Amino acid sequence: MLEPMAREYKPQGFEFLFVYTREAHPGERYGSHRSMEQKLAHAQAFKERGQVERPILVDDLLGTGHKMYGTLPNMTYIIGRSGRVLFRSDWTDPSTIELVLNYLLNVRARRRAGERLAGFYAEFMGYRNVDPVKFQQGLEVAGPQAVEDFARTMQRWTSQGKPPSRLEG
Amino acid sequence: MIEQQEIEEYNYSVFEGKEDFTGFRTLLQVGSSALDFPATLLETGETVKLSDYWHKQDVVIEFGSHT
Numbered sequence: 001m002l003e004p005m006a007r008e009y010k011p012q013g014f015e016f017l018f019v020y021t022r023e024a025h026p027g028e029r030y031g032s033h034r035s036m037e038q039k040l041a042h043a044q045a046f047k048e049r050g051q052v053e054r055p056i057l058v059d060d061l062l063g064t065g066h067k068m069y070g071t072l073p074n075m076t077y078i079i080g081r082s083g084r085v086l087f088r089s090d091w092t093d094p095s096t097i098e099l100v101l102n103y104l105l106n107v108r109a110r111r112r113a114g115e116r117l118a119g120f121y122a123e124f125m126g127y128r129n130v131d132p133v134k135f136q137q138g139l140e141v142a143g144p145q146a147v148e149d150f151a152r153t154m155q156r157w158t159s160q161g162k163p164p165s166r167l168e169g
Numbered sequence: 170m171i172e173q174q175e176i177e178e179y180n181y182s183v184f185e186g187k188e189d190f191t192g193f194r195t196l197l198q199v200g201s202s203a204l205d206f207p208a209t210l211l212e213t214g215e216t217v218k219l220s221d222y223w224h225k226q227d228v229v230i231e232f233g234s235h236t
Binding site for chain 2: 006014018019021025026030040046047049054058061062074075076078079080085086101104121138141145156165
């Protein structure tokens with residue numbers, strides 16, 4: 001949940017958006033989208049349940065925007081005023097985002113102080129909290145089908161070694 | 170007809186864990202130009218573009234859904 005961070009960093013010149021995509025774990029209560037009205041209603045329910053204050057941009061039914069950015073269930077991107085991608089991660093993790101925002105604030109301060117800075121490419125391994133109980137509760141919101149589908153997929157991943165999204169290290 | 174098929178493929182009705190995490194690593198890398206797309210702003214119903222926001226300030230964008 002990025003709402004507290006959005007409140008803290010917005011006055012420092014960062015806008016926070018949420019792009020509403022397909023349902024990652026469709027179930028009886030929140031099924032796969034077949035109309036924009038349905039998708040908008042799900043986005044509204046998400047906003048109310050999560051008390052989301054950030055602007056929610058609802059992608060079209062074909063997932064045009066979602067596909068451009070990688071089609072993963074919970075990615076984060078930071079885009080600068082230059083229109084360049086400054087950061088991206090295949091999962092959303094508040095502590096990782098905060099680290100980057102503080103780094104960007106530091107870059108701004110150094111530039112204001114007259115330092116000459118050149119951009120360069122960098123990568124690092126992120127570490128996110130894993131909370132199976134909370135995740136299970138999220139699946140239950142969607143409905144029993146979502147719980148069963150995930151359990152079946154998890155069994156397959158376990159037999160193959162690990163979930164495909166997980167890095168070792 | 171084709172569009173309806175694409176809608177149903179994208180909006181799968183059964184989660185099978187087919188997301189391509191490896192493919193993500195080579196797509197739209199840091200330093201590249203962000204891609205723009207229109208979307209519906211939930212609050213007002215109006216159509217906006219992602220660039221409407223990044224032209225004003227740095228933007229943190231989370232992608233996700235209720236489920």
